[in-house]
Amino acid sequence: MDDQTNHSTPDGASVDPLSVVVQVDPALEFSSRGQGTQTVYVANDRRTGKFYRFGAREYHAVTLMDGERTLGVICRQLQRDGVLWSEVDVIAFAKELTQHRLAMVLTADRQARPTGQTSQSADQAAGETDTANSESEPVAGESAPAKTASAKTASAGAKRWGGMALRTFGGLLTQRFPLADGDRIATKLLPGFGFLFGIPAMVAWAVLVGAGVGVVWSNADAFSAEVRRVFDQQLWLVLAVMWCVLKLVHECGHAVCAKFHGVRVGRMGIMFFLFAPLAYVDVTDAWKLVRRRDRVQIALAGVYVELAIGAVAALLWWFCPVGFTKHLAAQVFLVAGPATLLVNANPLLRLDGYYVLSDLLEIPNLRAHGRKRLGAMIEALLFRIPMPESPLTGWRRDFAGIHALCSVVFQIVWMSGLVFAVATWAKGFGILIAVIAAMMWGVLPLLRWMYKIWTLEPRTGLVLNFYQRRLIGICTVVYLGVQYATVQSSPLARRVPVVVQFQEEQIARAPVDAFVTSVFVRCGDRVERGTLLLELEKPELVLQRDQLMDQRDVELAKAIQYRQRSELALSKVAQQNAESLARRLAEIDEQIDSMRIVATRAGKITTPATNQLLGRYVQQGEELLRVSDPQEKEILAIVAEDTLEAYNKASASKQVASIRLRGGVSITAPLQDLQPSASRSLPHPALAATVGGPLAVQMRQQSESNELVHPQLRSVLPLDPLTSLAVQSGQIGRLTIPDDRSLVSRIWDHLQSR
Structure with a gap:
């Protein structure tokens, strides 16, 4: 039977345990059951409704505990029957039965003596109850050193109070x-x-x-x-x-x-x-x-x-x-x-x-x-x-x-x-x-x-025994470990998402809805500042400009006629209409001029599909061409609010950040100060979680574009020409900085984020 509580000795240290008479409770109802190649016995305690399992040897020992035989007699009978239990085994088994209230210890006049209250395990105190106990072999003996009677009494009292709590x-x-x-x-x-x-x-x-x-x-x-x-x-x-x-x-x-x-x-x-x-x-x-x-x-x-x-x-x-x-x-x-x-x-x-x-x-x-x-x-x-x-x-x-x-x-x-x-x-x-x-x-x-x-084990005088010294040492180590985990900075590093991008890259976009009529460059071409890249055309805009020019000329003519007739009020109104038409005409002229897209910097054309632009109808704001220099790249670091303090400490100490990009590329770059304001705009398409990036995004209201769920701060880390050539624009990765949190705080933040 399974032993789940500490043993308590029969009272009276002068009593020989082998002379004690034990009787199994008559409320137990036994039934045999096959289990694999052996037979086990199930005992039903009809008072509590609990069930216990006994091995064949244990059941044989239980049948001998009839209230007439002493434990010494039972031990000798078991050995004659081929059950090689020692006296210690028999005593331990009897203790277990009495602790589980499955047996009673009888006095010399054969009256049942109540057993002591046993302590419960933590699981039992929480409302859990064992419904089956089994043991194919008995416990051979006690593994811990023997206690003195006073120590046992103190231990029993402590267990009793612990069980009550x-x-x-x-x-x-x-x-x-x-x-x-x-x-x-x-x-x-x-x-x-x-x-x-x-x-x-x-x-x-x-x-x-x-x-x-x-x-x-x-x-x-x-x-x-x-x-x-x-x-x-x-x-x-x-x-x-x-x-x-x-x-x-x-x-x-x-x-x-x-x-x-x-x-x-x-x-x-x-x-x-x-x-x-x-x-x-x-x-x-x-x-x-x-x-x-x-x-x-x-x-x-x-x-x-x-x-x-x-x-x-x-x-x-x-x-x-x-x-x-x-x-x-x-x-x-x-x-x-x-x-x-x-x-x-x-x-x-x-x-x-x-x-x-x-x-x-x-x-x-x-x-x-x-x-x-x-x-x-x-x-x-x-x-x-x-x-x-x-x-x-x-x-x-x-x-x-x-x-x-x-x-x-x-x-x-x-x-x-x-x-x-x-x-x-x-x-x-x-x-x-x-x-x-x-x-x-x-x-x-x-x-x-x-x-x-x-x-x-009892100690001698003021000298602690081995177990007490070891317990104090383990408690000290645990205390120092807890103190380190809750107070000291974590030995692990914080990770900041980054993406590679070109420095001062020109992104040419369509100024208005128009057709692409001419494309003068191809992907990979080297261009200088002011080079004409492509031309757009919108016939409706030209027609609208001509109509506005005619209306402006008419209003100017009316203003002259009214002034000649001394109708100064009407002349002023016509002059104001002409000026309004002139401003609208200037805006249209500016839009028409913007349809001739020129390079604002020297560099290379990095848009791969330039040959597919000719003849296309593009919408206002649509990306057409990119001009950049492959030797001029930078790292865009995206810093969350909870990482702000740690990043500022690292950048203030002029640390060189270790950056690992997807694809196995590792580079270093000096940390730079953060930009002064946070933003919800998506800094780079490759960072969006919808395409496998690290940043959570959501759809803008009344728009098909994405924005960040949480505002983020940015920092730009320039790269030298050799490093720029070794990385690709759009590569994402992680930048590591020292963690300013304790290990416990780090784990707590990680659990809260999930």
Whole structure:
């Protein structure tokens, strides 16, 4: 049987442990079960509803604990029967039984003596309960040095207070409220829904779920756009109601499947974990089933039902027109499909997937075995404490340790996210709950473990023993590491997106909507300042100019005539009209002159498709030609607001930046000061996230062009001629500068940005 609590000695140091009489509780009900090539025995504690597994040797020892034999007699009988247990093994096994309240220690007059209150693990204090314990081989002996009686008494008191604190905090974080008789509900639902767990229904389920997955897979882009709307705050109430309904159906699936296999169903109710409502149903009696596939089916029944609902929702989403129903179907699929697989079917959480994995691999109580193994490995690594013999053998022992490590890492991330969400949502009260959760899941278990290490061995006088010195050293290293991670600057570098561009590049654009009538250059031609590049033509503009010239001449003639007639007012009006027409005529003349595009600098034509311009109709602002010098390039650095201070510090110290461009090119350039103002305009097309760049963009309102989601500052780093020839315009990359944040702040900023 799995040992999850620290042993407590029978009271009275003068009593010989081998003379103690132990009687197994009559409330235990044993049944045999085949497991691989060996037989195991399942004990049902009818008082608590818990189940425990015993190996063949353990069961044989239990049958001898009849309240008449002493532990010494039992030890000799086991050795005669071929069970090579030592006296230490028998005593340790008896301690385990009494600590789990599966056996009673009898006094000389054969009266039951109550056992001491055992401490709970952190997981049990959080509301978790082991439903299956197993051990194929007994524990050979204690690995830690022996304690004195006073040390043991102090240790028991500390554990008792620690257990009380964990239970108190656990009650604040997890509350369980039984609401209904699950067996009665399952009995009423069985006639209508029991067929769902037959073979024909399972085949139909596989076809349905396959069709739903196919619909989602073939419409991944459109479906992901629907799913992203789950973060719409206006739909949170609908999503919460839908979550509760689906989880109620999930638990009813467990209950009906258990009743389908003839298992008694316990209470149904609701549990609040970090104030999140979760339905639950007690199907612990499923451990009585001999066939493993039946137990696995009951454990997966909730996921089975929810995946069917998710598949129906996916098909409904496919058939429905655009609207609220289509979106609601997408949300049902999200909750009943991916969310259920992530949570309920996840073997790293102690839910349905965990119990299925434990049963399939024939590793009962996988979590307890794995975490005990992981803890022993950590203690052996840090304190050289000999590892106790594991009840698991072969690959199961290693798998349990790996599973425990993955489970601990996943749950740290998972619980941290939940605590952060509650702290953000509930403000001050949420922060209080976050502190309690951190105390219960982190601080108190750590303090209990440190106390255990500190009291492993008594010290002589004022001299600390080996374990105490090692513990102080490890705590010092951890403290210095935490201090460095939270206060000192991060050893990692900040990255600033950059792009290569030409210096003072001329970008010739169409001044008006017009036709290209002449192109005088080709790509790669060398031009001088003032060279005519191309000509545009817009006949409507010439015609409009001629009409304006005629109107201007008419108004001037009217002004002269009115003045000759002494009609000065009319003459002034005609003169003003002529001046207005002259200004409009000057603007048109300027537009016509601008249709002769000339080079404003010396350089090369870098536009590749100049031969396709002739005869084209171009719109105002459309790019026509580029003139630049390949030996004159620069780096445009785009600095975000949160990187501003670090960049200013680096540029003020005249640092030379290391720049790595895509394609493997690495260059260096001296940092320059930032331009004085931030801008949302996209500095270069290659930087947009829509084309694989690093900057997030969005469509401008009433425009088809993009703008930056967050304003950015710019800095221009000139390159020397040789470096300019080695890079290409439009190459993007990263510039690295020292980080001014601590390592913890850097990680926090990274998590917030996701």
